[in-house]
Amino acid sequence: DGGITQSPKYLFRKEGQNxxxxxxxxxxxxxxxxxxxxPGQGLRLIYYSQIVNDFQKGDxxxxxxxxxxxKESFPLTVTSAQKNPTAFYLCASSMGAxxxxxxxxxxxxxxxx
Amino acid sequence: xxxxxSPQAVILREGEDAVINCSSSKALYSVHWYRQKHGEAPVFxxxxxKGGEQxxxxxxxxxxxxxxxxxxxxxxxxxxxxxGTYFCGTEENSGYSTLTFGKGTMLxxxx
Numbered sequence: 001d002g003g004i005t006q007s008p009k010y011l012f013r014k015e016g017q018n019x020x021x022x023x024x025x026x027x028x029x030x031x032x033x034x035x036x037x038x039p040g041q042g043l044r045l046i047y048y049s050q051i052v053n054d055f056q057k058g059d060x061x062x063x064x065x066x067x068x069x070x071k072e073s074f075p076l077t078v079t080s081a082q083k084n085p086t087a088f089y090l091c092a093s094s095m096g097a098x099x100x101x102x103x104x105x106x107x108x109x110x111x112x113x
Numbered sequence: 114x115x116x117x118x119s120p121q122a123v124i125l126r127e128g129e130d131a132v133i134n135c136s137s138s139k140a141l142y143s144v145h146w147y148r149q150k151h152g153e154a155p156v157f158x159x160x161x162x163k164g165g166e167q168x169x170x171x172x173x174x175x176x177x178x179x180x181x182x183x184x185x186x187x188x189x190x191x192x193x194x195x196x197g198t199y200f201c202g203t204e205e206n207s208g209y210s211t212l213t214f215g216k217g218t219m220l221x222x223x224x
Contacts (some may be wrong), residue, residue: 104154
C-alpha cells in the first residue's frame with residue numbers, strides 16, 4: 001500500500017544532542033513537508049521541498065535542517081540550536097501542484113530531557 | 114499569518130449539527146480542511162478553490178466566500194466518529210503558496 005512512513009514514533013534525547021527524524025513516502029510525490037505541532041498551535045511549517053536536491057525554509061526553520069537527496073526521503077534534523085525541540089513532528093507529501101491533497105505520516109513525538 | 118478558526122472547541126450530542134469557521138486576512142486561492150484524531154495523522158477532508166470548485170469527502174459539506182476570505186465546514190447529523198480536531202489550511206493567491214494552518218477546532222461528539 002502506498003503511504004508515508006515516519007520513524008520512530010517516540011524519540012527521547014538529551015539536551016544538546018542532534019537528532020534525525022525519518023520520513024519516507026512511496027506515493028511518487030514531488031513535494032514533501034515537515035510540520036511541528038504544539039498543543040493549541042496548529043501545524044507550523046518547518047521546511048518544504050518541491051523537488052529533489054532543493055528545499056525552502058518554512059515559518060519556523062531556525063534550529064532545524066533537512067536534505068532531499070532522493071524523491072522518497074526527506075529527513076529532518078533537530079539540532080542543538082533549537083531552543084524548545086520537544087514537540088510532535090509531522091511529515092507530509094503531495095503531488096506538488098497547487099491545491100492538491102496532502103498525505104501525512106503518523107508523526108514522531110520527540111521529547112528532549 | 115495563520116488563519117483564524119472559530120470556535121476553539123465544540124461539544125455535541127450525536128445527531129446534532131455544527132459549523133466550523135476559518136477566516137484569513139490574505140487573498141486566498143484555496144482552503145483545505147483536515148481532521149486529526151489524538152496522536153494520529155491529519156486526514157484530508159476537502160479542498161475548496163476560488164471559482165467554486167470543490168474536491169473531497171462526499172459526506173461533508175463546506176463553503177468558501179472568496180470576497181470575505183472565509184470558509185465554513187458543515188457537520189450535519191454528527192456521529193461519534195466525527196470527534197477530533199479540525200484544521201483549515203489556506204493557500205494564498207500569489208504564486209506558489211504552501212498551506213498555512215489554523216490552530217484547530219476541537220470537536221467532541223458524545224452519545
